[in-house]
Amino acid sequence: MIMTRHPRLRAPAVMAIGGSVIAAAVLIGQGWAAAVPVEVVTIAAAIGYYVLGGRGGDLAAIIGRRADERQESIRVRARSLAAQVAGLAALAGYVIELARGSAVWPFELFVAVLAGSFLAGLVIYRTGGAGPANGPDSEHEARSHVIS
Amino acid sequence: MSQREVAAALGVSRQTVIAIENGRYSPSLPLAFRIAQFFGSTVDEMFDASEEVRT
Numbered sequence: 001m002i003m004t005r006h007p008r009l010r011a012p013a014v015m016a017i018g019g020s021v022i023a024a025a026v027l028i029g030q031g032w033a034a035a036v037p038v039e040v041v042t043i044a045a046a047i048g049y050y051v052l053g054g055r056g057g058d059l060a061a062i063i064g065r066r067a068d069e070r071q072e073s074i075r076v077r078a079r080s081l082a083a084q085v086a087g088l089a090a091l092a093g094y095v096i097e098l099a100r101g102s103a104v105w106p107f108e109l110f111v112a113v114l115a116g117s118f119l120a121g122l123v124i125y126r127t128g129g130a131g132p133a134n135g136p137d138s139e140h141e142a143r144s145h146v147i148s
Numbered sequence: 149m150s151q152r153e154v155a156a157a158l159g160v161s162r163q164t165v166i167a168i169e170n171g172r173y174s175p176s177l178p179l180a181f182r183i184a185q186f187f188g189s190t191v192d193e194m195f196d197a198s199e200e201v202r203t
Contacts, residue, residue, distance in 0.1 A: 058163055068160040070173045 007065035008053045012046040019045065087114050158182050 022103025027035035053064030061067045062075045096109035151169075153161040158179065167173035168183075175183065184191045 058161070061161055063197050068164050069179060070164040070167055071161065 008050065010065055011053065011063060015049055016042060016046040018125040019043075083114065089112065090114070154186070157186055 017070045021033045022041060023042060026038050049063060053060055058071050058074060061071045067075060090107050090110040094104055096108060104110040151162050151165045157159045160187045168175055180191050180195060
C-alpha cells in the first residue's frame with residue numbers, strides 16, 4: 001500500500017482527502033464557484049506539506065513522518081495543546097451562542113466528543129501503556145524511575 | 149566524530165543529539181542505553197540522574 005511505503009505522503013494525502021470532502025460539501029451546498037477555490041487551496045496545501053516534509057529540521061521531520069522520539073514528543077505535546085485550545089474555543093463559542101440565543105448543539109457535540117475521547121485515552125493508555133506498578137515487572141519499573 | 153555521525157548511529161536526528169548535549173532533552177531509557185553502548189560506557193557514567201533536565 002502506498003501509505004505504508006511512503007510515510008511522507010500520509011499527511012498530505014489525508015489533507016487532500018479531507019479538503020476534497022469539504023469541497024464536495026461546499027459544491028453540494030453552494031455550487032461550483034465556491035467549491036473550486038476550496039479544492040485549489042486544499043491541493044496547494046497538500047503539495048506544500050509534502051515539500052516541507054522533505055526538508056531538514058524538527059518541523060519537517062514531524063510533518064514527513066520520520067520523527068525520532070524527541071520530535072515525536074514535540075508532536076504529541078503540540079497536538080495536546082491544539083486539543084486544549086480547540087476545547088476552549090468550543091466553550092467560548094458555546095457561551096457566545098448561548099447568549100445570542102442561537103443553536104448550541106454543534107458546540108455541545110464538539111465538547112462531548114473531546115471529553116469522550118479524553119476519557120477513552122485514559123482507559124486505553126492506562127491499560128495498554130506502562131502496566132501495573134506492582135505487577136511482575138515492578139522491579140524493572142522501579143529501576144527505570146531511578147535512572148530517568 | 150561529528151554530531152551527524154552520532155545521530156546516524158543512534159537513529160535520531162542531529163537536532164536531538166544537540167538537545168541531549170545541551171541538556172534540553174532527557175532521552176528515553178532505550179536511547180540512553182544505546183548512547184552508552186555507542187560510546188562504550190554505562191548509563192550511570194553518561195548521565196547525571198541528579199541533574200534536572202528540561203524536557
